[in-house]
Amino acid sequence: MTIRTIVKNPNEVLNRKTKKVNKFDQKLTTLLEDMYDTMIDADGIGIAAPQVGVSLRVAIVDLGEGEEIIEMVNPEVLETEGLEVEVEGCLSFPDLYGEVERPFYVRIKAQERDGTWYELEAEDYEARAILHEIDHLDGILFDSKIIRVVDPSELEPQEEDELV
Numbered sequence: 001m002t003i004r005t006i007v008k009n010p011n012e013v014l015n016r017k018t019k020k021v022n023k024f025d026q027k028l029t030t031l032l033e034d035m036y037d038t039m040i041d042a043d044g045i046g047i048a049a050p051q052v053g054v055s056l057r058v059a060i061v062d063l064g065e066g067e068e069i070i071e072m073v074n075p076e077v078l079e080t081e082g083l084e085v086e087v088e089g090c091l092s093f094p095d096l097y098g099e100v101e102r103p104f105y106v107r108i109k110a111q112e113r114d115g116t117w118y119e120l121e122a123e124d125y126e127a128r129a130i131l132h133e134i135d136h137l138d139g140i141l142f143d144s145k146i147i148r149v150v151d152p153s154e155l156e157p158q159e160e161d162e163l164v
Helices: 026-041 124-137
Strands: 046-048 058-061 070-081 084-090 093-102 105-111 117-123 146-150
Touching (some): 026 046, 046 124, 058 124, 070 124, 093 124, 117 124
Antiparallel strands (some): 046 058, 070 105, 093 146, 105 117
């Protein structure tokens, strides 16, 4: 497993809609493992393939501490409900934090690394992280959704260390 370089904004790969994964092979497994190691090394809770320079519909969310790692290949949003405004950060935007409005609930379908389809429902912070990563796969960056920029001094210590 390799820690890859995180692509920082501005970079064209971050602004492009990603390509669907058609081959579920060792190359995909290696990408997922590298993305996970890269995310953990950067103290993130989510990462999308474009953030490591790969334009494929692959993303990971891991809220840590006993939570299941969510690997999303070719994810699709099926349903959302509610809205809430919370502070977000992003590994591709070091030192930028902002209030972003997102749905409180999401239901998605996605594929596992072996190509098997699954559905997942999530709420609150988990839903926010999933939607943030799916936005990356569509070339939508969180800075375009910021309602108010938040100074790092306004953050609670644990929030600053948890970047999506």
